[in-house]
Amino acid sequence: MSVSRRDFIKRSAALTAASYVGMNLPISNVNVAKAVDVDTWVRGTCRLCGVGCRLEMGVKDGRPVALRGVPEARTNYGYLCMKGMLFYKLMRHPERLKKPLYREKKDQPFREISWDAALDLAAKGFAESVKKYGHDSVAYYGSGQCLTEESYLFQKVMRGGLQTNNVEGNPRLCMASAVGGYLTSFGADEPIGGYANVERSYCMFIIGSNMAEAHPVFYRRVMRRKLDNPDKVKIINADPRISPTSRIADMHLQFRPGTDMALMNAMAYVIIDENLYDEKFLRDYATFRVGKESKEVDMEAYKASLDEYTPEKAARLCGGNITAEDIRTAARWFATSQGTLSMWCMGINQRKQGVWANNLIHNLHILTGQLCKPGADSLSLTGQPNACGGVREGGGLCHILPGHRLVKKGKLRNQVEDAWGIPRGRIPPKPGYHTMAMFQAVNDKKIRAIWINCTSPAQSLPNVKPYREGMKSDDVFMVCTDIFPTKTTECANLILPAAFHFEKTGVYGCTERRSQITPKAVDAPGDAMPEVWIVREWALKLAKELNDPVIAQCVAPFVGKEPDYELPEAIWDEYTQKLTKHRDNDLRGATYDVLKSMADGVQWPAPTKEFALTGGTVMKFVRGSDPMADSEAKDDKPYQFYGPAHPDKKLWIWLRPYVGAAEEPDGEYPLYLSTGRIIDHWHTTSMTGRVPELLRANPYSFVEINPKDAKKMGVRPGDMVEIESRRGKVEMPAKVVEGPMEGMVFAYWHDMHEDRMINKVCNDAYDPGSKEPEFKICSCRVRRISGPKALTPYITQLNG
Amino acid sequence: MPIGGFIVNAQPEFVSDVAGQLNLIDDVEVHGFDESGNIVAVIDSVTSDVMEAQVKKIEALEPVLTVGVAYLHAEDEIEKIESGELVIDNPFGRKKKN
Numbered sequence: 019m020s021v022s023r024r025d026f027i028k029r030s031a032a033l034t035a036a037s038y039v040g041m042n043l044p045i046s047n048v049n050v051a052k053a054v055d056v057d058t059w060v061r062g063t064c065r066l067c068g069v070g071c072r073l074e075m076g077v078k079d080g081r082p083v084a085l086r087g088v089p090e091a092r093t094n095y096g097y098l099c100m101k102g103m104l105f106y107k108l109m110r111h112p113e114r115l116k117k118p119l120y121r122e123k124k125d126q127p128f129r130e131i132s133w134d135a136a137l138d139l140a141a142k143g144f145a146e147s148v149k150k151y152g153h154d155s156v157a158y159y160g161s162g163q164c165l166t167e168e169s170y171l172f173q174k175v176m177r178g179g180l181q182t183n184n185v186e187g188n189p190r191l192c193m194a195s196a197v198g199g200y201l202t203s204f205g206a207d208e209p210i211g212g213y214a215n216v217e218r219s220y221c222m223f224i225i226g227s228n229m230a231e232a233h234p235v236f237y238r239r240v241m242r243r244k245l246d247n248p249d250k251v252k253i254i255n256a257d258p259r260i261s262p263t264s265r266i267a268d269m270h271l272q273f274r275p276g277t278d279m280a281l282m283n284a285m286a287y288v289i290i291d292e293n294l295y296d297e298k299f300l301r302d303y304a305t306f307r308v309g310k311e312s313k314e315v316d317m318e319a320y321k322a323s324l325d326e327y328t329p330e331k332a333a334r335l336c337g338g339n340i341t342a343e344d345i346r347t348a349a350r351w352f353a354t355s356q357g358t359l360s361m362w363c364m365g366i367n368q369r370k371q372g373v374w375a376n377n378l379i380h381n382l383h384i385l386t387g388q389l390c391k392p393g394a395d396s397l398s399l400t401g402q403p404n405a406c407g408g409v410r411e412g413g414g415l416c417h418i419l420p421g422h423r424l425v426k427k428g429k430l431r432n433q434v435e436d437a438w439g440i441p442r443g444r445i446p447p448k449p450g451y452h453t454m455a456m457f458q459a460v461n462d463k464k465i466r467a468i469w470i471n472c473t474s475p476a477q478s479l480p481n482v483k484p485y486r487e488g489m490k491s492d493d494v495f496m497v498c499t500d501i502f503p504t505k506t507t508e509c510a511n512l513i514l515p516a517a518f519h520f521e522k523t524g525v526y527g528c529t530e531r532r533s534q535i536t537p538k539a540v541d542a543p544g545d546a547m548p549e550v551w552i553v554r555e556w557a558l559k560l561a562k563e564l565n566d567p568v569i570a571q572c573v574a575p576f577v578g579k580e581p582d583y584e585l586p587e588a589i590w591d592e593y594t595q596k597l598t599k600h601r602d603n604d605l606r607g608a609t610y611d612v613l614k615s616m617a618d619g620v621q622w623p624a625p626t627k628e629f630a631l632t633g634g635t636v637m638k639f640v641r642g643s644d645p646m647a648d649s650e651a652k653d654d655k656p657y658q659f660y661g662p663a664h665p666d667k668k669l670w671i672w673l674r675p676y677v678g679a680a681e682e683p684d685g686e687y688p689l690y691l692s693t694g695r696i697i698d699h700w701h702t703t704s705m706t707g708r709v710p711e712l713l714r715a716n717p718y719s720f721v722e723i724n725p726k727d728a729k730k731m732g733v734r735p736g737d738m739v740e741i742e743s744r745r746g747k748v749e750m751p752a753k754v755v756e757g758p759m760e761g762m763v764f765a766y767w768h769d770m771h772e773d774r775m776i777n778k779v780c781n782d783a784y785d786p787g788s789k790e791p792e793f794k795i796c797s798c799r800v801r802r803i804s805g806p807k808a809l810t811p812y813i814t815q816l817n818g
Numbered sequence: 819m820p821i822g823g824f825i826v827n828a829q830p831e832f833v834s835d836v837a838g839q840l841n842l843i844d845d846v847e848v849h850g851f852d853e854s855g856n857i858v859a860v861i862d863s864v865t866s867d868v869m870e871a872q873v874k875k876i877e878a879l880e881p882v883l884t885v886g887v888a889y890l891h892a893e894d895e896i897e898k899i900e901s902g903e904l905v906i907d908n909p910f911g912r913k914k915k916n
Binding site: 024027028030031032033034035036038039041042043044076078082083084085086087096097098099100102103104106107230234235237238241242245246265266710711712714715 | 869
């Protein structure tokens with residue numbers, strides 16, 4: 019490259035960055051455009067968290083050569099993080115899976131086979147299980163990283179073809195409690211508003227989320243809002259751990275793990291005690307509910323339920339640095355700001371009482387009328403790019419069908435069967451196994467064939483060891499589709515190489531009800547194929563094996579279509595036109611053509627193309643913003659809560675007492691253990707661990723220990739410590755830091771190494787409603803085992 | 819040899835100091851900053867490995883709140899990976915076949 023061309027590219031880089039912040043640079047832009055001579059820029063979505071940042075990949079001679087943000091995109095306004103910027107390295111990575119691989123027994127090495135042979139084996143494996151052990155002996159376990167078209171087609175074949183609702187996905191491990199919270203509080207899943215509220219908010223309540231590391235680009239907006247309005251905007255960060263997110267907070271409420279439920283009830287107490295609630299909003303839009311039967315009670319009963327949560331009592335219960343006055347101040351800021359926005363993530367969801375904790379956040383918003391107006395929202399952040407779009411909306415969990423339909427409702431099952439053109443009664447009425455039950459069923463040999471797509475439960479499940487033993491058994495035939503070897507492919511019989519992002523076409527739906535398309539830009543390496551092709555071909559073979567034409571009928575509309583664009587488009591069309599029609603996630607207007615024309619996709623509901631082309635619904639339930647607020651209106655009020663789960667079309671304030679964690683510290687295991695992400699890594703590091711730049715930044719997990727606890731234990735920075743719970747133990751280096759509160763340790767969970775895999779220690783107790791496990795809290799003990807030790811990063815390799 | 823365009827966000831009261839500190843980091847050029855705490859910087863490094871290391875140095879500066887990326891050009895590096903001139907690191911100690 020000539021010096022002048024490098025100089026032009028550097029100018030281009032500087033001018034692009036400057037344009038995002040409206041800065042005029044004293045450099046010329048002459049010839050800058052020519053310097054970046056890509057053949058084409060392909061616009062898509064980042065896949066390394068749930069924010070949905072839009073980016074463009076520059077392609078030259080069929081190879082990715084450059085990346086840039088999309089400044090017009092309302093998700094990220096052009097900004098990206100380093101993790102997102104480096105994902106292109108995975109497209110040409112030497113360890114990509116390129117050929118189908120098979121072994122009959124799991125102690126044998128894999129050998130390469132043809133696609134035809136691989137799909138035969140997959141069909142025979144599932145068919146034999148069905149013939150021998152019945153329909154519910156087979157299962158699909160997918161991911162919030164699959165494209166919507168993939169999740170939809172897999173569940174269609176499983177339910178309509180194989181007649182089982184054993185359809186699950188890893189969003190059960192991260193977002194199920196948020197789903198339960200939205201359904202029980204608002205009557206409809208997914209947030210009312212979205213990111214646009216950040217710039218209009220005057221109080222932000224961030225609880226159970228380290229968004230600075232887990233959602234860095236979105237966090238930038240929160241930070242910008244605060245820095246640009248230092249006196250007008252208040253930020254409350256509530257978390258047992260001080261994290262990088264806390265740096266912009268006006269108030270950090272550090273509570274004992276699990277006691278946030280008492281904290282939020284105490285905030286509600288103050289709001290009522292000081293008459294800070296919105297009486298008209300409550301009268302028009304809310305009722306009070308209690309118990310399993312959702313019994314309606316009056317406000318007096320709600321008030322009485324809060325008697326136990328005076329600020330003084332709650333402060334004592336919460337411990338940490340919290341005072342009664344802090345609780346009062348937080349409640350006043352929350353209730354009286356012009357617009358309050360709550361944001362949370364796994365700290366709330368991954369809990370034995372995750373749904374209740376979600377309800378308590380929503381309670382504060384309903385009480386104060388901090389909903390449906392600019393800057394006000396109760397926004398659950400998501401960790402994966404398509405947990406909302408593919409799994410929550412597309413029918414990717416055992417109890418839901420596409421379009422937010424419940425399996426157990428016969429009328430809704432029939433709607434789906436009719437849309438698919440299959441006989442009524444084909445979809446069984448009983449929901450399938452939820453995630454933890456599914457892997458227990460593998461252990462119990464009730465599931466004999468399982469397909470795991472784009473996720474790694476052999477590392478990501480809590481208390482992972484016994485479940486991994488089950489997966490390794492030769493009693494279960496396991497198929498994995500993935501782009502790299504993982505701890506789960508180590509348990510497989512058959513590994514099918516999948517095309518990666520930008521190597522296939524499809525739609526992701528991010529946190530804020532926004533669907534965005536990513537078209538194919540480059541070819542997948544070797545023989546890797548899009549999953550939609552894999553499912554279609556498998557289903558056709560399965561139909562022959564089981565002599566069941568209904569299975570073939572499930573994919574008949576898609577036969578003959580080329581896999582890169584026509585096939586996913588046909589699947590998307592079927593899903594959106596037939597199955598979201600008149601549902602609350604109506605996406606009929608968001609066709610591929612419309613999505614391609616938009617910088618940042620479409621927010622549902624978007625029933626028509628004309629409306630979708632405006633960007634869709636910014637604020638759900640609000641007349642003038644949401645077309646369904648008019649079409650589903652029951653009266654002339656400005657807000658219409660038409661969600662399918664509340665027959666009274668009201669918001670529900672729940673009476674929810676504080677309940678502690680499933681496992682609290684005791685004499686034997688005296689510390690709380692919590693786990694979480696670090697900025698450079700994502701999930702199980704099967705991707706980010708293969709980007710050396712990211713791996714080197716954090717080559718292995720470590721555990722944060724409060725300096726006071728470290729002193730008691732005799733642990734110094736870098737010492738190796740053992741973390742042990744009732745389920746298992748691991749070893750990792752200690753980081754002595756004022757992060758976790760005293761009495762608590764915090765470990766990063768990404769490490770694949772057997773000695774450091776923290777999920778061996780975590781608790782698999784789960785929420786009775788959402789079935790989401792309590793990754794975030796368990797009890798443990800920690801002891802120093804040695805001084806600092808040289809450790810080797812570890813990423814699993816094929817055959818070994 | 820990747821080139822990246824970055825927006826570094828510092829606490830506004832320290833933006834001038836941070837811009838000065840950024841200029842002292844190898845491969846980093848500061849192109850401008852404003853009173854809101856935005857700093858526009860370009861990193862032109864030998865490999866993206868080095869670029870990540872420089873980003874880590876920036877993130878470690880106390881008044882720095884976030885580091886955002888707007889643009890990355892990596893054509894040279896991809897060409898070298900494909901031609902075999904640059905081998906993606908294998909930090910796992912796995913023996914490679916010659």
